Every structure is written in structure tokens, then in C-alpha cells.
Amino acid sequence: MGRFVKSFLASHALVLLSVQAILVIVASRVLSLVLRRLGQPMVIAEVLAGIALGPSLLGVLAPDTFQVLFPATSLPTLGLLSQLGLVFFMFIIGLELEPQLLRGLGKSALLISNVSIVVPFVLGVTVAIAIAPHWASASVPLMHFALFLGVAMSVTAFPVLARILSEGGLIHTRIGALAIACAAVGDVTAWCLLALISALVKSSSLVGAGLTVVLTFGYCVAMWFVARPLLAKLVRQRTDRRGISQRMVAATVVLLLLSALATEAIGVHALFGAFFFGVIVPRDGGLAHGLRERLEDLVVVLLLPLFFAYSGLRTQVGLLDGSSAWLTAGLLTFVAVLGKWGGATLAGRTSGQSWRDANAIGVLMNTRGLMELVILNIGLDLGVISPTVFTMMVLMALITTVMTSPLLVLLRPKQPSASWSTSDDHARDAQSPAPGVVVPS
Amino acid sequence: MGRFVKSFLASHALVLLSVQAILVIVASRVLSLVLRRLGQPMVIAEVLAGIALGPSLLGVLAPDTFQVLFPATSLPTLGLLSQLGLVFFMFIIGLELEPQLLRGLGKSALLISNVSIVVPFVLGVTVAIAIAPHWASASVPLMHFALFLGVAMSVTAFPVLARILSEGGLIHTRIGALAIACAAVGDVTAWCLLALISALVKSSSLVGAGLTVVLTFGYCVAMWFVARPLLAKLVRQRTDRRGISQRMVAATVVLLLLSALATEAIGVHALFGAFFFGVIVPRDGGLAHGLRERLEDLVVVLLLPLFFAYSGLRTQVGLLDGSSAWLTAGLLTFVAVLGKWGGATLAGRTSGQSWRDANAIGVLMNTRGLMELVILNIGLDLGVISPTVFTMMVLMALITTVMTSPLLVLLRPKQPSASWSTSDDHARDAQSPAPGVVVPS
Numbered sequence: 071m072g073r074f075v076k077s078f079l080a081s082h083a084l085v086l087l088s089v090q091a092i093l094v095i096v097a098s099r100v101l102s103l104v105l106r107r108l109g110q111p112m113v114i115a116e117v118l119a120g121i122a123l124g125p126s127l128l129g130v131l132a133p134d135t136f137q138v139l140f141p142a143t144s145l146p147t148l149g150l151l152s153q154l155g156l157v158f159f160m161f162i163i164g165l166e167l168e169p170q171l172l173r174g175l176g177k178s179a180l181l182i183s184n185v186s187i188v189v190p191f192v193l194g195v196t197v198a199i200a201i202a203p204h205w206a207s208a209s210v211p212l213m214h215f216a217l218f219l220g221v222a223m224s225v226t227a228f229p230v231l232a233r234i235l236s237e238g239g240l241i242h243t244r245i246g247a248l249a250i251a252c253a254a255v256g257d258v259t260a261w262c263l264l265a266l267i268s269a270l271v272k273s274s275s276l277v278g279a280g281l282t283v284v285l286t287f288g289y290c291v292a293m294w295f296v297a298r299p300l301l302a303k304l305v306r307q308r309t310d311r312r313g314i315s316q317r318m319v320a321a322t323v324v325l326l327l328l329s330a331l332a333t334e335a336i337g338v339h340a341l342f343g344a345f346f347f348g349v350i351v352p353r354d355g356g357l358a359h360g361l362r363e364r365l366e367d368l369v370v371v372l373l374l375p376l377f378f379a380y381s382g383l384r385t386q387v388g389l390l391d392g393s394s395a396w397l398t399a400g401l402l403t404f405v406a407v408l409g410k411w412g413g414a415t416l417a418g419r420t421s422g423q424s425w426r427d428a429n430a431i432g433v434l435m436n437t438r439g440l441m442e443l444v445i446l447n448i449g450l451d452l453g454v455i456s457p458t459v460f461t462m463m464v465l466m467a468l469i470t471t472v473m474t475s476p477l478l479v480l481l482r483p484k485q486p487s488a489s490w491s492t493s494d495d496h497a498r499d500a501q502s503p504a505p506g507v508v509v510p511s
Numbered sequence: 512m513g514r515f516v517k518s519f520l521a522s523h524a525l526v527l528l529s530v531q532a533i534l535v536i537v538a539s540r541v542l543s544l545v546l547r548r549l550g551q552p553m554v555i556a557e558v559l560a561g562i563a564l565g566p567s568l569l570g571v572l573a574p575d576t577f578q579v580l581f582p583a584t585s586l587p588t589l590g591l592l593s594q595l596g597l598v599f600f601m602f603i604i605g606l607e608l609e610p611q612l613l614r615g616l617g618k619s620a621l622l623i624s625n626v627s628i629v630v631p632f633v634l635g636v637t638v639a640i641a642i643a644p645h646w647a648s649a650s651v652p653l654m655h656f657a658l659f660l661g662v663a664m665s666v667t668a669f670p671v672l673a674r675i676l677s678e679g680g681l682i683h684t685r686i687g688a689l690a691i692a693c694a695a696v697g698d699v700t701a702w703c704l705l706a707l708i709s710a711l712v713k714s715s716s717l718v719g720a721g722l723t724v725v726l727t728f729g730y731c732v733a734m735w736f737v738a739r740p741l742l743a744k745l746v747r748q749r750t751d752r753r754g755i756s757q758r759m760v761a762a763t764v765v766l767l768l769l770s771a772l773a774t775e776a777i778g779v780h781a782l783f784g785a786f787f788f789g790v791i792v793p794r795d796g797g798l799a800h801g802l803r804e805r806l807e808d809l810v811v812v813l814l815l816p817l818f819f820a821y822s823g824l825r826t827q828v829g830l831l832d833g834s835s836a837w838l839t840a841g842l843l844t845f846v847a848v849l850g851k852w853g854g855a856t857l858a859g860r861t862s863g864q865s866w867r868d869a870n871a872i873g874v875l876m877n878t879r880g881l882m883e884l885v886i887l888n889i890g891l892d893l894g895v896i897s898p899t900v901f902t903m904m905v906l907m908a909l910i911t912t913v914m915t916s917p918l919l920v921l922l923r924p925k926q927p928s929a930s931w932s933t934s935d936d937h938a939r940d941a942q943s944p945a946p947g948v949v950v951p952s
Contacts, residue, residue: 083591146524150588319808323813331529340529364804367757367760
């Protein structure tokens with residue numbers, strides 16, 4: 071690189087940040103042009119772009135350029151903006167959660183979602199205990215390591231799943247609705263588990279962890295039974311006017327930050343507070359929809375790519391040297407798939423689905439996507455997992471997400487059955503592409 | 512403050528940033544509840560909130576709390592996010608500029624806008640030369656100091672003016688249209704002047720400055736004659752679909768950052784590139800409108816307040832000790848008002864307006880608002896003005912902006928004349944509040 075470019079990049083933090091943002095946005099959009107034709111969701115391209123720009127690829131191919139583009143000194147800034155982006159992203163995820171999905175759950179959805187958390191959780195804890203002597207830091211208590219890996223195994227990517235289903239035209243089918251309901255329950259459960267583990271790790275004593283649990287419970291009760299009705303009342307008073315004012319957006323941002331600060335102060339992660347605040351925002355009056363519309367684009371287009379770059383910088387495939395490391399990565403992936411896919415399939419079959427349908431639900435629940443990355447970053451920040459285990463788990467998240475669309479295509483019946491068809495399926499089948507094979511928009 | 516709060520604030524950069532954002536958002540919204548009843552625009556509340564949270568008030572009243580809430584170590588982060596926010600804000604300002612406003616200009620608008628830049632510029636340069644021995648740093652060439660103060664004097668706050676006019680119901684009157692057209696021309700001119708001065712200050716030699724000017728001209732030509740038609744063509748190809756996709760937002764963000772990087776690399780400020788890119792985005796096809804809708808809220812609600820906090824932290828009213836400093840601040844304000852108000856009024860009268868109407872245009876053009884703050888921060892960053900002169904000029908910006916609404920109320924005729932009335936004025940006058948007296952939304 072020329073001298074001018076080097077000194078220009080170092081001249082102002084904004085210059086470097088802009089270049090980093092441009093690189094990761096362009097790289098992930100270009101990658102997605104290819105990957106979306108293969109039926110892969112956008113998040114795969116984004117994660118791969120992040121990894122490619124990190125020490126795993128760019129750092130190996132062009133170490134000098136890598137040092138100039140992503141110097142270690144820029145990590146704190148990227149980390150801060152990632153966190154800020156994630157706070158807003160988790161809030162949007164919370165907004166997307168339709169509470170009626172959870173309310174209208176049949177017995178089968180409840181059974182499936184519970185089993186598809188418990189089975190991978192137990193398997194994750196077991197495999198964590200098995201690999202801990204080799205791969206956990208000596209300073210981390212075995213219980214923390216095992217519990218964290220258990221939670222990390224049991225995550226389902228609610229937003230990615232929703233996108234795969236809607237891109238494949240499956241969101242309004244019975245199978246799609248069942249899967250998304252299970253994922254929603256799973257999301258909430260996984261975050262609560264993570265909150266518990268964060269509490270355990272952060273407070274040095276069991277008493278401290280107990281206090282955190284009590285406070286978290288108190289926070290949830292206060293949000294649900296006090297903040298939620300108050301907000302609903304406020305919003306109803308303002309529904310005479312169409313749209314939402316900037317003042318309401320400002321109030322939302324302040325409350326969102328306060329909620330995130332509250333959970334962070336309690337000892338669980340700020341992201342939990344952001345997510346939970348999204349859940350309690352009233353759905354009527356167009357507020358939830360309007361907020362999504364106004365916040366989503368800048369967050370998804372500008373801030374999330376920085377998170378992918380940040381995660382990519384922390385993913386070092388080079389750390390997996392030797393067959394032992396790769397075998398462990400393979401084992402983790404195998405266990406993750408076995409627990410989630412197998413567990414959900416068995417539960418689905420037990421609750422009366424056909425094998426094919428149960429299998430499809432298993433495949434869908436096995437999607438890890440972005441959520442896994444978020445949780446893994448928290449684990450790395452807490453020091454519960456090492457950069458090596460972080461890298462193994464990122465690969466697991468990638469593989470399980472990549473699997474979903476092709477497997478769905480294989481499973482989809484040639485003649486639409488009742489559970490795979492929407493009301494307008496016959497009209498659409500004539501022209502629509504195969505499910506999972508997405509025409510880029 | 513309690514120990515827990517202190518260590519919590521220092522625990523994570525995101526925590527501190529969130530608290531700072533909450534403080535400045537809440538402070539400015541609360542202040543605006545009072546100020547808007549007095550007919551003052553939101554920006555006054557925001558600037559005052561920033562100053563109040565800075566060393567001028569909070570730093571004096573509660574130095575310990577101030578140190579914990581706004582430690583010097585947090586300045587770089589606030590600065591970076593301010594800059595990022597301003598890049599998007601200037602882009603939105605560029606988007607708001609309607610080119611047809613400039614095209615349909617009568618002779619009077621052109622005359623007024625030119626005179627209302629030249630007069631304050633010349634007065635500003637003159638007063639700068641007069642006060643330089645006392646208030647300019649010895650290391651700054653007199654020419655730089657004088658030229659910068661000239662530009663800083665000749666700024667009109669295009670966005671604030673637009674908001675004052677629309678809040679007072681004047682935006683569709685002939686006077687309002689004339690004022691907004693003049694401000695638009697003034698905006699572009701002032702930014703070009705600033706670009707020239709940045710070039711002069713940043714390059715050590717006249718040759719370097721000349722090169723920057725040539726490159727800037729080349730950049731503008733390329734943007735206007737190459738990028739603008741290309742963009743328009745691209746947008747036309749996509750107008751078959753309603754709304755804009757996230758891919759288009761991503762492309763816009765990338766191009767915006769590239770444009771900002773280009774001007775920064777050339778040697779003028781990144782904000783100029785952001786602004787100019789906004790100007791060339793095609794207006795048809797709903798793109799400009801859609802982009803504003805999707806970017807504006809997060810920028811205005813979250814990132815701009817951080818800019819106000821940042822500016823407030825750099826405004827130290829305590830630096831104005833002694834009558835000489837306050838007299839100078841008063842002189843600067845007097846000259847700014849004289850040049851802008853006086854110049855525009857005379858030009859308006861010369862071009863055939865009544866004294867009352869010419870006076871109203873003078874009052875409107877005298878609004879400095881947020882633009883002044885942006886330019887002053889650039890001057891402080893470049894080292895052209897000292898923190899003391901920065902503070903003086905911030906006060907000038909505040910006073911000239913505060914003046915506008917009350918003076919407009921005084922000037923507005925009791926019986927609407929032709930130039931002050933809209934087509935539905937008679938219907939509205941019965942219930943609508945006095946102009947400038949805004950019912951909070």
C-alpha cells in the first residue's frame with residue numbers, strides 16, 4: 071500500500087472506521103450474490119466476509135495490509151459500535167417476537183421447543199466436560215465452561231429462521247408456523263439461561279449469583295407488569311395521530327438504553343435488557359412496526375456489519391492447528407446437530423407429526439445463525455471460552471446454518487401435503503422457484 | 512456518587528456512552544418543553560443541554576460527578592460518533608435541498624443570498640483582523656484566522672430555518688419561500704468557502720492548496736456530471752418496485768462513506784462529501800424520501816445528541832473571564848447580526864421588497880443554528896480558532912438563533928399581507944397560534 075494511503079488511514083478514527091465499514095459491507099454483499107443463489111441466507115455471507123477480512127484469511131494472505139486496515143488499536147472502537155448495534159438489533163428481535171405466537175401454542179410446539187433445548191443443552195454440557203481438560207482455560211471453573219457450552223448448543227436463530235422461512239415461502243405453512251413458534255420460545259429460554267450463567271460467572275460468589283437471579287426476576291416482573299401496561303396506555307393516548315413522532319423515537323431510545331443498563335447493572339448482559347424491552351413494546355397503534363422501520367436499516371446496514379467484522383477479527387482459524395483441534399471442532403458440530411436436529415425431530419414425531427414433517431422441524435431448529443455469534447462473543451468477553459473454542463463454535467454456527475436450506479429442499483414433498491401448503495399454494499407453485507432457492511431481490 | 516455507580520460507569524465503554532446519551536437526550540427534551548413554548552426551535556434546547564452538561568455548568572457545580580460522567584478519556588469516542596452522526600446528518604441536509612428551489616430563483620433571491628454572504632464575510636474578516644492580536648494563537652497565520660471567521664459569520668442554518676418556517680406556518684408563504692431559497696444558496700456557498708479554507712489550512716503550501724482546489728472542483732464535476740446521471744439511471748431501473756430495499760440502503764451507505772472519504776482525502780472536510788452526495792441523490796422514485804425516513808431518526812435522536820454533548824464539552828464559558836473577553840464576544844455577535852441581518856435587509860429592500868418584508872428576510876437569514884456549530888467544531892479541530900474564540904462564537908450562534916422567532920412574531924403584520932399569507936391562511940388564522948409560538952407535538 072502506498073504511503074499516502076497508510077497515513078490517510080491513520081489520520082482520523084472516522085477514516086479508518088469508514089474504510090472498515092465499506093470493506094465488510096461490500097464483501098458481504100458481493101459474497102451474498104453467490105450464496106443467495108445457493109439458497110443461503112444473508113447472514114452466512116456476512117459471517118464469511120467477517121472471517122475473510124480477519125486474521126484467518128486476510129491476515130495470512132497480506133499481513134501488512136491487514137495490520138493497516140484492522141490495527142489492534144481499532145478493536146475497542148469496533149467493539150463499542152458492535153455492542154451499540156447489537157443493543158438495537160436485539161431490541162428489534164424483541165419487537166419481531168409476536169406474543170400471540172407463544173400464546174396460541176399447541177402442546178406439540180411446547181414439547182418440541184422444550185425438548186430441543188434440553189437435549190442439546192445436556193449433550194453440550196456432557197461434551198464440554200469431556201473436552202474441558204484439553205480446551206478450557208485452567209482459570210475457568212468447569213461448571214461455567216460446561217454450562218456456557220450447553221447454552222451455546224441450544225440456541226436457535228430466531229431471526230435467521232424467520233428469514234429462511236419467508237424467503238422459501240414457508241412462513242405461512244403449518245410447518246413454518248410451528249417452527250417459528252418453537253424458535254421464539256427457544257429464544258426466550260436460551261436468553262434466560264444465558265442471563266443465569268452470566269450472573270454465575272460475573273459474581274464471584276453463589277450468594278452474588280443468587281442475588282442477580284432474584285434481581286433479574288424482579289426486573290422481568292417489573293417490565294412485564296408495570297412498564298408494559300404503562301407503555302400501552304401511553305401509546306393508546308397518542309394513536310389519534312398517524313405515524314410516530316421523533317419524540318416517541320427519542321423516548322424509546324432512552325428507555326431502551328435504560329433497560330439495557332439495568333440488566334447490565336444487575337449482572338446479566340445489556341443485550342438481555344434490550345431484547346426484553348423489545349418484547350414489551352405494545353404491538354398496537356403501529357408503534358412496534360414504525361420503530362422497526364425507522365431503526366432497522368441503519369442498524370442492519372451499518373452497525374451489524376461492524377459486528378461481523380469484529381467477530382471475524384476474533385475468529386482465528388489458524389488456532390485450529392493439528393488434527394486434534396479439528397476433530398474437536400467436528401465433534402462439537404456433530405453434537406450440536408445431533409442434539410438440536412435429533413431432539414426436535416424426536417419430539418415432533420412424539421407429538422404426532424409425520425417423520426417428514428418432524429424431520430423438517432428438526433432441520434429448521436438446527437439453524438444457529440447470528441444469535442449463536444452474539445452468544446459466543448459474550449462468552450469470549452466473559453473469558454469463559456478461549457479464542458480457540460470460540461473459533462470452533464463459530465465454525466459450528468456456520469455449518470449448522472448452511473445446512474438448513476439445502477436440507478429443506480430435499481425434505482419438501484413433491485406434491486404439497488397439508489402441512490407444507492399455504493392457502494394459495496397451487497396458484498404460486500406454477501411459477502415460484504423451489505423453496506430455499508431464492509431469487510435475489 | 513456511590514462507589515457502585517462509579518465502577519459500573521467505568522466497567523464498559525458502552526455503559527458510559529449509554530449514560531451520556533441518556534443524559535443529553537433527556538436534558539434537551541426537557542429543556543425543549545419550556546423553550547418550544549417560547550417559540551424556540553429544538554436545536555436551542557440541544558445546544559444548551561450540551562453546554563449545561565459540559566465544563567461550563569456541570570463541571571463547575573459538581574466537578575466530581577462531571578469527571579465520572581464525562582471523563583476526558585471518553586472524548587475520542589464521543590468525537591468519533593459525533594463525526595459519524597454528522598456525516599449522516601449532512602447527507603440528510605443535502606437530501607433536503609430541493610434543486611428546483613435554486614433553479615426557480617428570481618433576481619431578488621440571488622441578490623439577497625449573495626449580499627447576505629458577502630457583507631458578513633467582509634465584516635467578519637475585518638473584525639477578525641482587529642481582534643487577532645489578542646485572541647488568535649500566534650501559531651495560526653492571520654489569513655487563516657480571518658478567512659475562517661469570515662465564513663463562520665456568513666453561515667445560515669438551512670435546516671433550522673426550514674424548521675422555524677414550517678413550525679410557524681410560514682414555509683408556503685412568499686417570504687418563507689424566498690428566505691429558504693436564499694438559505695439554500697447560502698448553504699452551498701458557505702460550504703464551498705469552508706472547503707477552500709480547509710484546503711488552505713491543511714496544506715502547508717499555496718501549491719498544495721491550489722491542488723486541493725483543483726481536485727475539489729474535479730470531484731464536484733465528477734459527482735454532478737457522472738455520478739448523478741448514473742444514480743438516476745440506476746434508480747429508474749428499480750422504480751417498478753415500491754419502497755426501497757435494504758440493498759439500496761446498503762449501497763447508499765457505501766457510496767456516502769466513499770464520497771466523504773474522497774473529500775477528506777482531497778483535503779476538504781469529510782462532511783462536504785457527505786453533503787454533496789446528498790445533493791446529487793435523485794429526487795424521483797421516492798429514493799431521497801425513503802432514505803431520509805430510514806436514516807433520519809436514529810441519526811437525529813441518537814447520534815446528533817452525542818454531537819451536542821461533544822460540542823458542549825468543548826465549550827468553556829469559564830474561558831471568558833474578564834470584561835475584555837465578554838466585550839469581544841459581544842462584538843462578534845453584534846458584527847454577525849449587523850452583517851447578516853443588515854446585509855440581507857438592505858439587499859431585500861433594494862430588490863423591491865417592503866421594509867417589513869426585507870426586515871423579515873434579514874431576521875430569518877440571521878439564524879445560525881446547528882450549521883454554525885458544525886463549522887466551529889471544524890475550525891477548532893483544524894486549530895484555526897482557540898477554545899476561547901470557539902466559546903465566543905458558540906454564544907453568537909445561540910443568540911442569533913434565539914432572536915429569530917420572537918422577532919418574526921413582532922414583524923408579522925396583524926392583517927396578513929400578500930407576501931405573508933398562504934392560500935388557506937384565512938381558514939387557519941382563526942384557530943392557529945401566533946407564528947413562532949409552537950404547540951408542542
